[in-house]
Amino acid sequence: MKPITLKLTNDQIFDLKKRYYAYKIRTDLPYTHFQIRGDDFTITAYTSGKVVFQGHSAVFHASLYGYVESEETQSTKKVSTQSNATPTRYPMAGSDEVGTGDYFGPITVCATYLTDADLNVLPVSKIVDSKQINDDTIRQLAPVIMETITYSLLVLENAKYNSVHKTMNMNVIKAKLHNKAFLNLSKKITMPTLSVIDQFMPKDAYFKALAQEPEVYKDLTFETKAENKYLAVACAAIIARFAFLEALDQLGTLYDFEFPKGAGAHVDIAGKVFIERYGQDALHKVAKTHFANTQKIINL
Structure with missing residues (x-):
């Protein structure tokens, strides 16, 4: 998606860096205060006060600072925020x-x-x-x-x-x-x-x-x-x-049994062990029995 640009105050930029302290932060890029990188987003804060949000979850992160994506078009737009202003999408x-x-x-x-x-x-x-x-x-x-x-x-x-x-x-x-x-x-x-x-x-x-x-x-x-x-x-x-x-x-505590997550082959194996111990009728108490796993477990 296209980058999202917001104009933030110095206080908001300081808050941004504090909020994302756990991520990798670069401070050596020209004309920037810093750049924050996550798995699916990048946030670059420029000395001009502009902050650019990029990546798959850009909308999510920009929303914390007042960005509102058009519900009708889901298109990007610039939104200016003021110091201590309430983001328009909260509550x-x-x-x-x-x-x-x-x-x-x-x-x-x-x-x-x-x-x-x-x-x-x-x-x-x-x-x-x-x-x-x-x-x-x-x-x-x-x-x-x-x-x-x-x-x-x-x-x-x-x-x-x-x-x-x-x-x-x-x-x-x-x-x-x-x-x-x-x-x-x-x-x-x-x-x-x-x-x-x-x-x-x-x-x-x-x-x-x-x-x-x-x-x-x-x-x-x-x-x-x-x-x-x-x-x-x-x-x-x-x-x-x-x-x-x-x-x-x-x-797991009730049945003294480790129930795996998911619905793959490992679940079938665990299910087979479970019915050998507690019987097939007990499945309806611990599983979603309409899943294909049920028949696979019975046939193992």
Whole structure:
């Protein structure tokens, strides 16, 4: 995508360097204060006060300093910010889910609410690359986020999931969970004008899936890979992943068994060991039994 250029104050540029202290920072480039490099972004702060955000997650990082991407065109534009000004996209809400691609374990969905004040407390430099974070770091980071922001978390355990999946597909189930998460969140705070859902189905199909629901939260922005663009979604992804890991740990303790993540061949092998120990009927309590893994496990 095209670079994003913002005009920042000296205080904001100082804050930028402080916020991204954990990344590689160069200070030897001509006409610059510094340049920050991450896995999928580069931020260059020039002595003129201009700051250029580049890379796959440029929108995400620029949004922390007031950049707003046009919802209609998703085209880039320059936005000037003033010292101590509230970024125009905060407060914001966002949601994401975890566990839909894992044979073992539940589906977890989280919706979060962030204000500009939260940016001063959250470890943003660690959150921004949430997809690259390992499980140990998730376990350390999520509690900090959960103590700082307002959120709604839902955990759909396997037995219940397998029951409802008999009459609805996974996307419909996810739609109902996201809707419930936003409704729960709306009871805790006054919802912001920007509420983003990490899109997993077309907007029309999403609301069609909720046609029979007694209450539907409708003021949503749908966007793919939203965790790379919106801090609220990134925080939701981390909390949901933490809840998934905790649930998997609890299952492991209950059955004295190590449940692997994913849905590959290693899962089939573990599943075979599990049913040899606890029987095939026990699968519905720990796994999403409509996955192809079930038949593979039985046939091993």
